Amino acid sequence: MDIILGYFLYGMSLLTVGGIYALLALGLNVQWGFAGLFNAGIAGFAAIGAYTYAILTTAESKFHYGGLELPLLVGDVMAMVLAGFIAGVIGLICIRLRADYLAIATIGIAEIIKLVLKNESDITNGPRGINKIPRTWEHFSEERFYSSFPLNVINSSDSWQIFFESIARWWWQPFFAGTIILIVLLTYFLLEKLRTSPWGRMMTAIRENEMAAAAAGKDVTRRRIEAFILGALIMGLAGAFLGQHLRLIEPTQTFDPSKMTFLVWVMLIAGGSGNNKGAILGAFLIWFVWSSSELVTNGMIEILASIFDSVDISILKNRAGFIRMLFIGLLLQIILQRYPKGILPEKRPAVSGKI
Amino acid sequence: MIKKLIISVMILFGFSTVTIADVKIGNPMARTGPIPELVKPMSAAVDLAVEHVNDQGGLFSDGQKYIAVKVDSACDPVAAVDAVTKLVNVEVVTGIVGPVCSGATIAQAESVSIPAGVVTLSVSASSPAISEMESNTDLVFRTAASDAYQGIALAELAMSKGLKEIAVSYANDDYNAAIAGVFTKAFTSMGGKITGNEAHEPNKASYRSEVNTLGAGSNNLALFAYYGSSGITIMRNAMETGAFENFIGADGMLAQEVIDQLGAENLGNVTFTTSASDSSTDAFKSWKKHADAANVPASDPFVPNSYDAAFLMALAIEKAGSADRSKIAAALREVANGPGEKIYPGEWKKAKGIIASGGSIDYVGAAGPQDFDKNGDVAGLFSKNTVVDGKWKSVVIK
Numbered sequence: 001m002d003i004i005l006g007y008f009l010y011g012m013s014l015l016t017v018g019g020i021y022a023l024l025a026l027g028l029n030v031q032w033g034f035a036g037l038f039n040a041g042i043a044g045f046a047a048i049g050a051y052t053y054a055i056l057t058t059a060e061s062k063f064h065y066g067g068l069e070l071p072l073l074v075g076d077v078m079a080m081v082l083a084g085f086i087a088g089v090i091g092l093i094c095i096r097l098r099a100d101y102l103a104i105a106t107i108g109i110a111e112i113i114k115l116v117l118k119n120e121s122d123i124t125n126g127p128r129g130i131n132k133i134p135r136t137w138e139h140f141s142e143e144r145f146y147s148s149f150p151l152n153v154i155n156s157s158d159s160w161q162i163f164f165e166s167i168a169r170w171w172w173q174p175f176f177a178g179t180i181i182l183i184v185l186l187t188y189f190l191l192e193k194l195r196t197s198p199w200g201r202m203m204t205a206i207r208e209n210e211m212a213a214a215a216a217g218k219d220v221t222r223r224r225i226e227a228f229i230l231g232a233l234i235m236g237l238a239g240a241f242l243g244q245h246l247r248l249i250e251p252t253q254t255f256d257p258s259k260m261t262f263l264v265w266v267m268l269i270a271g272g273s274g275n276n277k278g279a280i281l282g283a284f285l286i287w288f289v290w291s292s293s294e295l296v297t298n299g300m301i302e303i304l305a306s307i308f309d310s311v312d313i314s315i316l317k318n319r320a321g322f323i324r325m326l327f328i329g330l331l332l333q334i335i336l337q338r339y340p341k342g343i344l345p346e347k348r349p350a351v352s353g354k355i
Numbered sequence: 356m357i358k359k360l361i362i363s364v365m366i367l368f369g370f371s372t373v374t375i376a377d378v379k380i381g382n383p384m385a386r387t388g389p390i391p392e393l394v395k396p397m398s399a400a401v402d403l404a405v406e407h408v409n410d411q412g413g414l415f416s417d418g419q420k421y422i423a424v425k426v427d428s429a430c431d432p433v434a435a436v437d438a439v440t441k442l443v444n445v446e447v448v449t450g451i452v453g454p455v456c457s458g459a460t461i462a463q464a465e466s467v468s469i470p471a472g473v474v475t476l477s478v479s480a481s482s483p484a485i486s487e488m489e490s491n492t493d494l495v496f497r498t499a500a501s502d503a504y505q506g507i508a509l510a511e512l513a514m515s516k517g518l519k520e521i522a523v524s525y526a527n528d529d530y531n532a533a534i535a536g537v538f539t540k541a542f543t544s545m546g547g548k549i550t551g552n553e554a555h556e557p558n559k560a561s562y563r564s565e566v567n568t569l570g571a572g573s574n575n576l577a578l579f580a581y582y583g584s585s586g587i588t589i590m591r592n593a594m595e596t597g598a599f600e601n602f603i604g605a606d607g608m609l610a611q612e613v614i615d616q617l618g619a620e621n622l623g624n625v626t627f628t629t630s631a632s633d634s635s636t637d638a639f640k641s642w643k644k645h646a647d648a649a650n651v652p653a654s655d656p657f658v659p660n661s662y663d664a665a666f667l668m669a670l671a672i673e674k675a676g677s678a679d680r681s682k683i684a685a686a687l688r689e690v691a692n693g694p695g696e697k698i699y700p701g702e703w704k705k706a707k708g709i710i711a712s713g714g715s716i717d718y719v720g721a722a723g724p725q726d727f728d729k730n731g732d733v734a735g736l737f738s739k740n741t742v743v744d745g746k747w748k749s750v751v752i753k
Contacts, residue, residue, distance in 0.1 A: 002447060003447065005444075006443075006444035006445050006447055007444065007445060009440075009444040010440060010441060010444040010445050013437070013440040013444070017433075017437065063484060115556075118527055119527065119554065121532070126527065126529075126532055127527055127528050127529040127532050128457070128458070128482060128484060128529045128532065128533055129458060129461075129529070131461050131462075131465060131484060131488065132465065132488075135466075138470065169470055169471060169472060170470070170471070242433075245436070245466065246432045246433065246436055246462045246466055247462060247465035247466045248432055248458060248461045248462040248465060248466075249432070250432070250458045250529060252458075252528060252529070253430060253431040253432060253433075253456075253458055253459075254431070254432050254433060254458075256431075259431070259433075291437050291441070294426055294427065294438065294441060295441060295445060298424070298425070298426070317398075317425045318386055318395060318398055318425070319386075320386070320425065320427065321386040321387035321391075321427035321429070322386075322387060324427070325387065
């Protein structure tokens with residue numbers, strides 16, 4: 001029973017992280033898949049979202065600025081707003097750049113964001129990061145939440161305490177994973193609506209031939225800024241959820257562009273850029289394989305050890321992490337060789353079913 | 356074909372759960388990421404402790420096998436949370452001996468292990484934030500001293516060397532920034548004067564401008580950096596420009612490469628502290644004997660701490676009498692803090708005998724006495740290291 005519960009909870013965690021990456025990939029899909037904007041600063045927008053959420057919602061701490069203790073929803077919304085706002089400012093300045101130049105500019109911007117977060121240590125606690133970030137659902141079992149609105153209306157804090165001690169410690173996990181999946185689905189439906197709307201077709205036109213679209217009287221720059229902001233909004237929300245999931249964010253490792261930005265790009269390309277389903281599929285697939293491959297490599301080493309009992313497996317165990325990276329790299333090569341346009345290629349033309 | 360594939364994958368997944376009668380602990384160390392070379396001997400020390408337990412009778416009266424399940428936390432919160440989720444849920448470990456980096460340790464503890472009620476015993480996470488992490492639980496411990504202690508030790512060292520004014524330069528990463536912060540505070544409260552205090556970004560080609568700015572105020576430099584990414588370059592720039600005469604610093608700078616690159620003759624006025632073990636104690640001698648026999652570098656950073664953590668976890672499980680997660684924290688305090696018969700590294704059989712007969716034990720570890728305070732922290736011992744005959748010579752600060 002314990003084992004089944006264990007696998008269930010691990011599955012919840014896979015869905016949680018997979019969902020967060022799916023949001024990031026959907027955000028990138030708006031920018032790259034719809035509008036052809038090469039954004040290499042995903043980690044930067046996610047970081048803005050995560051830090052905004054963390055600073056607005058955490059309790060007072062001597063390590064960083066805070067103690068605002070705003071409701072979590074306000075944190076989520078502000079994470080989106082701020083990420084979108086910064087994307088807007090950036091968009092006004094550099095959206096006119098052609099693809100590769102925009103890529104360079106966004107790399108630089110992500111790096112600037114990271115360095116600001118790292119050095120404004122009075123606000124962000126610098127490289128040590130912010131911890132004790134409240135997680136949606138789980139936060140209800142913390143005293144400062146069950147003793148305040150809305151829970152204190154329903155019951156007294158003493159009886160809430162007794163209630164939360166009486167239920168299983170993992171009660172919030174399915175709810176948290178479910179919330180994220182729900183948001184992914186909602187984002188997906190909204191983006192699908194957008195893709196098949198006139199706006200979506202216009203974006204395709206701009207992406208494919210900017211000059212023709214401009215000649216047809218479309219405001220290319222404005223549309224591109226819109227797509228850039230929309231993508232960043234989604235990334236900011238994903239960042240807020242990443243902060244909740246990890247409960248600690250710090251600029252160096254969590255928002256390392258070479259890890260996060262690169263990984264999301266891989267997810268989108270493998271899944272199929274331009275296709276919202278593909279973005280979601282790619283995110284879940286890559287994350288599932290990445291996470292579960294550790295169990296597989298460990299199991300393989302055990303099997304090897306039981307076959308050849310003269311082999312010293314401690315060396316292999318220390319190297320398992322690298323073997324795993326090799327496997328993932330190999331798998332990506334196969335996917336990209338087999339499906340050069342992603343597993344679910346873009347369907348065109350992007351016309352609504354209802355005519 | 357696909358059916359076969361699915362079946363073999365299921366076997367692989369299921370494999371770890373076959374041996375249900377054994378007691379498993381999780382060992383999420385940063386096997387990939389920025390510091391794999393540092394982690395390798397630490398991981399070997401965990402293996403050595405596991406070997407000692409299993410060779411000398413295993414756990415409980417029926418001699419169950421003690422197994423450390425190794426996963427990769429990569430020094431990265433995302434990877435650590437994922438790795439520990441698997442340990443806690445899929446591998447159903449009794450406790451966790453690991454994460455190496457502070458950020459990864461805090462993230463996995465707050466996100467996974469504390470909500471699940473599993474004890475984390477970190478071997479090298481030194482962030483002061485870990486002391487104050489828990490509110491109503493007692494689940495996070497560590498066998499390495501908080502940076503807070505080393506910063507103070509270094510400030511005392513500076514004072515005893517007669518350095519009244521000092522400039523501080525630190526690499527802007529979680530480890531060095533924190534220790535620099537503690538040092539500045541301690542040094543000022545002891546009556547010293549900080550003439551300049553600046554962060555630098557690692558991996559730059561030259562630090563001349565930083566060195567010049569700081570050098571204007573003082574001849575002494577407190578340097579908190581990793582030797583490879585910025586430390587050696589800063590010292591070279593400082594020597595070229597003659598900006599500083601005396602250097603002090605912490606363990607990130609302690610490597611033979613510093614001497615090889617800068618030359619022993621230039622390092623007369625350099626002292627670095629590091630967390631150390633008092634090699635004159637019986638516990639360390641016992642550890643050294645076992646470590647040498649197993650070819651584990653006994654005095655490398657955090658290697659004795661790793662052994663202590665894995666051994667203490669086994670003692671706690673034995674004391675608790677079952678692999679029940681909820682009993683480990685209390686048992687851990689009992690076996691580590693005493694009072695009771697002193698147990699040294701490698702003495703599993705003796706400890707097991709005493710516990711079986713209802714007695715109490717007090718583990719005295721390779722890295723120090725390993726007595727946990729109310730936050731689950733241990734006090735640390737530190738050594739000062741100077742260059743003698745082209746090598747680092749270490750003297751324990753008493």
